[in-house]
Amino acid sequence: MASATTFFDFKPKDKKGEEYSLADLKGKVVLVVNTASKCGFTPQFAGLEKLYQDLKAKNPDFVILGFPCNQFGGQDPGSNDEIQQFCQLNYGxxxxxxxxxxxxxxxxxxxxxxxxxxxxxxxxLKRIKWNFEKFLIGRDGKVKARWASTTKPESLKAEIEKELAKQ
Known part of the structure; x- marks a missing residue:
């Protein structure tokens, strides 16, 4: 999609293989994370969910999108359904x-x-190094920040709140 100029121009596939239009998130602040179910960083799901609940309670314009990826050590080998079940059962x-x-x-x-x-x-470097790298997308659809896998979700709260405060 060479003509894309903002986050909202993309339509990745959802868990059922259907287009998920990011245009539906226009005006929201989005944290995008590549995830894996069998990684040393997998417990970050708990921190991401807590961050999501805390910030969403104060501002419904906050969204987290997880994108499972099996490219790093084969750490997410399951089907989309298995991955969904794992995330819900183990981390709510x-x-x-x-x-x-x-x-x-x-x-x-x-x-x-x-x-x-x-x-x-x-x-x-333009490559993703490992699971649980994070990108923060502003209300304008531009990438505002990028964090490494080692960055804990709870440490992102202040920066996300700053972005949410912008109109």
Whole structure:
């Protein structure tokens, strides 16, 4: 999607393989996370869910989108249904977890290609290094921040609140 200029221009697939139009999130602040069910960072699902509940209670314009990915050590081998069940049963996840994607390589999800080019990582690297990297999207559909896998969800609260305060 070379013509895309904002986050809202993309339509990744949901857990059923149907288009999930990000245009429906226009005007919201979105935290995008590539997730995995069998990773050392998997317990971050609990922190993400707490962050989601805390911020959504104060501001319904906050959304987290999880994108399962099996590209790092084969740590999310399950089907979309299995991944959904895992997230709900083990971590009580209520934010949308979409369909499994690739975040790097020839088959990378176009949304991820766009986000990586908008906000490269350390030393300008455009690849995702591991599971649970996070991107913050502002109300205008632009990438505002990017955090490494090691960044705990709870440490993002102040920055997300700043973005939510903007109109």
């Amino acid at each position: 996840v209520t934010f949308p977890v979409l369909g499994k994607i690739d975040v790097n390589g020839d088959k990378a999800e176009p949304l991820y290609e766009w986000m990586k080019s908008e906000k490269p990582g350390l030393m300008g």
